[in-house]
Amino acid sequence: MSSVPSTQREAGWALVARREIVVKITDRAFLIGTLVTLLLIGGLMGYQVWDAGRTATYTVAATSDVRPVADRLASDAPSLDEQVAVEVDAVADDAAARAAVRSGDADAWLHRGDDGWVLTTDSEEKGALTRVTQDVVRDVALEEQAADLGTTVQRLRAGSTVTTALLRGDAEQSQLAGGVAYAFAFLFYVATLTFGITLANSVVEEKQSRVVEIIATSVPVRQLLIGKVVGNSVLAIAQMLLYAGVGLVGLSFTPYASLVPGVGGPVAWFVAFFVAGFVALAALWAVAGALASRVEEVQSTATPLTFLVLAVFLGALLVTGTARTVLSFVPPFSAVLMPTRLLEGDATWWQAVLAFALLLAAAGGVVVAAERLYRRSLLQTGGKLSMRQAWSAPE
Incomplete structure (x- = not known):
């Protein structure tokens, strides 16, 4: 690898990222899936508008x-x-x-x-x-x-009436917070799982066909990982921004229109948390693909990641009280829970900054560890590897 020119080393990850993006945006299934999701979001917003103005006679x-x-x-x-x-x-x-x-x-x-x-x-x-x-x-x-x-x-x-009161916000804001919080959790779950499985399969397919051995002669393995993570992250972030934009535009036509300005800040925080959380998990998905030698083995190597992503999704929906507050600082749960708490008015800006700093630190550590695992397992073709075997494998 020492014979690879420095300019080519610097451009290698960008070439890989561009290839990942081009392959994905020209994939009919990906485009159809994105379009269907946009139609579902638009349909849901349209139903809210219709239902709000509907009178049953x-x-x-x-x-x-x-x-x-x-x-x-x-x-x-x-x-x-x-x-x-x-x-x-x-x-x-x-x-x-x-x-x-x-x-x-x-x-x-x-x-x-x-x-x-x-x-x-x-x-x-x-x-x-x-x-x-x-x-x-x-x-x-x-x-x-x-x-x-x-x-x-x-x-x-006299004395028989019961009124309601909320400790925070009003009823409409509470309802909107619940809906948007579910959207945060669902989008993070779907994007991480969908792009993650695609990334893992892409890695193992190149490994199984021995194409990666040819690529590695031109692009350092480290940059190959960076390119794959960057390419898939760009796609996932662009898709999330598209969904969020359509959702916010749709909300502006519903009875919650007056609350939309208050949603913008938490949505921006969610995008930032999503980027950090997704990059870390994408690196681990690439490792799951590198540990396998055949496509059939990816399900096994990716099982821990699948359960982790599911735990984040369920935790965002089911955990309450003190446990919810604590988890909002724990990566990767913080990627969903902290923006949700901001939306609900249950967290301050400094808590968000602290949670984001912890998430960035954790993401950095995960990427460094994932790079070593990926680099030492990608060219190993003797069968499925465990993380311990990959960690101690020779360069």
Whole structure:
């Protein structure tokens, strides 16, 4: 390797990175997968916009004796639930009401039962209509009871109301934080696993076909690793930025539009944490490929990495309390948990800087160790190697 000119040594990793990028962006499966994901994100955002502005109109059949309550239901429904509207279908008797529901001319039939009111539907309960009807009937019953007792509804209800409060933020911000946190974890999981497996397979395929022996005569093994990691990292980061951009644009058209400016900072932190975490894991995926001698062995050599990535994903979703706070400083869990805590307003800027510094330090150590393992195992063709064997193998 000492005969390789210094200029070629310096350019070797860039050539490998360019090749990795070109191969990937011309791969139909990769392009289709990226397009499908963008369509899913766009579709989800479109559904949020549609659902937020959707009003469900229900037709309720009612006979003359319950018409006052049915009319009250129609007038009060929008104030109880802005996505529910009620129209009253006046029918002659109970038989006509049943026929209207069975034929689909009415969604429900409101009538008195033995000990209260009944909302009869055909084959499935109308959840939103049921909740609104319960509120209206409860109000009517209270008004009747208050009149009988010579008092008011307000006095009967005194001390019975329950309000909600959040220690941090508001309800919409909490809901948005939960959704974006899941997106962070899912994107990190999918990108790391997808690009990682592709990288490992690429390494072992070149090794199995002996192509790597030819490449190694022109490009130092160390630069070959750097090129593969850089190439796949550039692709993964570009894909994440594309997804994040589409997601933020989509959010601006949803009821959460006013909260989008507050999401930008945590998203930027997530990208930074993603870069550091992905680079470290990409180096380990390359090692998983180098330890194997055949494609069939990659599943075995990559098993620890697969479980690690899965642990990060599940940890981001399931861990709570003090354990969540501690893990947000522990690489690679911090790659997802710290941006999530920033989004939730549960972490300060200096905590993010500390977690990022720890992640960078860990990533640097992992890359150095991975480089030694990769360099000492890539040209070994005597079968699958363990990490201990690769670590002590001769240069």
